[in-house]
Amino acid sequence: MGLASCFSALEVVPLTLFTLDAGDFIKLSKARTSPRDHDMISGQKWSIYLLMAVGVWNFVGAGVFGFLINLPIVSYFEVGTTLTANHAHAAMFGVFGMLALAVLVFCLRAMQSDTIWEGTEKFVRVGFRGANAGLALMVILDLFPGGVIQLWDSIANGYWHARRLTFLMGGTYHKLEWLRVVGDMVFLFAGALPITLGALRSVWKRELSPMA
Numbered sequence: 552m553g554l555a556s557c558f559s560a561l562e563v564v565p566l567t568l569f570t571l572d573a574g575d576f577i578k579l580s581k582a583r584t585s586p587r588d589h590d591m592i593s594g595q596k597w598s599i600y601l602l603m604a605v606g607v608w609n610f611v612g613a614g615v616f617g618f619l620i621n622l623p624i625v626s627y628f629e630v631g632t633t634l635t636a637n638h639a640h641a642a643m644f645g646v647f648g649m650l651a652l653a654v655l656v657f658c659l660r661a662m663q664s665d666t667i668w669e670g671t672e673k674f675v676r677v678g679f680r681g682a683n684a685g686l687a688l689m690v691i692l693d694l695f696p697g698g699v700i701q702l703w704d705s706i707a708n709g710y711w712h713a714r715r716l717t718f719l720m721g722g723t724y725h726k727l728e729w730l731r732v733v734g735d736m737v738f739l740f741a742g743a744l745p746i747t748l749g750a751l752r753s754v755w756k757r758e759l760s761p762m763a
């Protein structure tokens with residue numbers, strides 16, 4: 552676990568630099584550039600926003616939530632509990648999921664004309680907001696508070712107690728799990744679904760080059 556965390560921590564650095572680079576792109580879009588450069592930057596707006604989301608989740612999910620459970624004394628009581636799932640969701644989808652979506656959106660934009668992109672962009676816009684809001688709601692409504700409650704119980708009554716079915720299926724911990732449905736639904740219907748539809752639309756509406 553120590554070595555894995557060490558590698559994870561090392562990987563935070565290039566990803567942070569990556570996000571700073573995306574930030575520079577946004578600044579560039581506001582600066583006075585040639586119309587061609589300006590079109591290129593504003594055309595790829597959503598993939599740049601997704602790269603910025605990578606940076607935010609990298610900081611919160613890997614940085615804050617990862618280091619939070621990394622101390623041996625915390626890890627001893629919490630290993631494998633909901634605080635792990637909290638870190639795993641925020642770091643794994645937040646960083647690498649968003650990174651994959653950034654590449655997908657970059658390619659979708661590059662393969663279609665401005666006119667076709669106008670329609671596809673609506674799906675991508677909703678999907679970007681839905682995926683980020685859904686993930687944030689999962690973390691805020693359930694994974695983080697549920698993890699803290701479970702850790703508290705583990706310290707107060709023992710690790711075995713915090714993992715008993717009676718603990719997991721009752722009380723505030725269980726209520727929070729139900730609350731999580733809100734985040735899941737936003738993620739699915741306002742995030743995953745529109746992005747899938749946007750990708751399918753791109754294939755459906757693709758323009759075949761005269762060479763094809």
Ligand code: HEM
Nearest residue numbers: 556559560613617618620621629630631635639642643646
């Ligand atoms: C983008 C970077 C990262 C990703 C994608 C990531 C992903 C994950 C995942 C999926 C797990 C759960 C593994 C399992 O349940 O078997 C995990 C566990 C863990 N991660 Fe990360 N992680 C990242 C960065 C970090 C950082 C920076 C730290 C702290 C320095 C860290 C510390 C830990 C620890 C201590 C665990 C074990 C927790 C436990 O089992 O209770 N991670 N990570």
